[in-house]
Amino acid sequence: GIQVEQSPPDLILQEGANSTLRCNFSDSVNNLQWFHQNPWGQLINLFYIPSGTKQNGRLSATTVATERYSLLYISSSQTTDSGVYFCAVGGSTSGTYKYIFGTGTRLKV
Amino acid sequence: GAGVSQSPSNKVTEKGKDVELRCDPISGHTALYWYRQRLGQGLEFLIYFQGNSAPDKSGLPSDRFSAERTGESVSTLTIQRTQQEDSAVYLCASSYGLAEQYFGPGTRLTVL
Numbered sequence: 001g002i003q004v005e006q007s008p009p010d011l012i013l014q015e016g017a018n019s020t021l022r023c024n025f026s027d028s029v030n031n032l033q034w035f036h037q038n039p040w041g042q043l044i045n046l047f048y049i050p051s052g053t054k055q056n057g058r059l060s061a062t063t064v065a066t067e068r069y070s071l072l073y074i075s076s077s078q079t080t081d082s083g084v085y086f087c088a089v090g091g092s093t094s095g096t097y098k099y100i101f102g103t104g105t106r107l108k109v
Numbered sequence: 110g111a112g113v114s115q116s117p118s119n120k121v122t123e124k125g126k127d128v129e130l131r132c133d134p135i136s137g138h139t140a141l142y143w144y145r146q147r148l149g150q151g152l153e154f155l156i157y158f159q160g161n162s163a164p165d166k167s168g169l170p171s172d173r174f175s176a177e178r179t180g181e182s183v184s185t186l187t188i189q190r191t192q193q194e195d196s197a198v199y200l201c202a203s204s205y206g207l208a209e210q211y212f213g214p215g216t217r218l219t220v221l
Binding site: 030031033035041042043045048086088090096097098099100101102103104 | 142144150151152153154157159165167168198200207208209210211212214215
């Protein structure tokens with residue numbers, strides 16, 4: 001099945017610093033999302049980005065589907081950015097659709 | 110509705126009891142997903158409904174777990190004879206087709 005790996009697993013930043021989070025996946029996918037899970041457990045959609053580049057304020061993301069990775073950039077980090085960032089991918093394996101989450105990057109600002 | 114809603118928000122039950130969790134997706138969304146998140150861990154895909162197609166149940170952890178969906182509306186996840194290892198947050202999401210998923214707030218299940 002589809003494997004999703006995120007790095008780094010943990011990240012500590014000073015306020016105002018920039019960071020890059022990475023998501024590698026093992027198979028062709030037709031769906032990729034980045035989420036932020038806040039300290040209260042709510043999953044917040046950041047980007048729906050099966051390919052290409054998107055930006056939203058201090059956050060941006062790039063997915064290179066042919067090379068099976070996606071990057072999430074956080075600039076000028078703030079304490080409210082703390083939490084866990086998940087990458088999730090969707091694709092069909094053996095005729096069934098699966099949506100697989102990575103293990104996340106835990107960020108503390 | 111404005112977003113995905115789930116009920117109850119919290120459920121405490123005794124080992125061996127059955128529980129039923131409810132998810133109301135965003136109106137018009139054709140796909141609905143259930144996930145489980147144990148404390149400090151990532152999300153585990155349980156089951157996925159798309160339109161009138163038969164759901165993919167391969168992610169359900171045991172035959173004590175079952176889920177139903179009425180058309181493109183509400184879904185219920187039922188856990189029979191609950192065990193302590195079933196304690197987790199159960200999250201529901203919906204999407205239009207296989208596009209962007211939107212998550213509900215989850216149901217926190219505690220099995221004593």
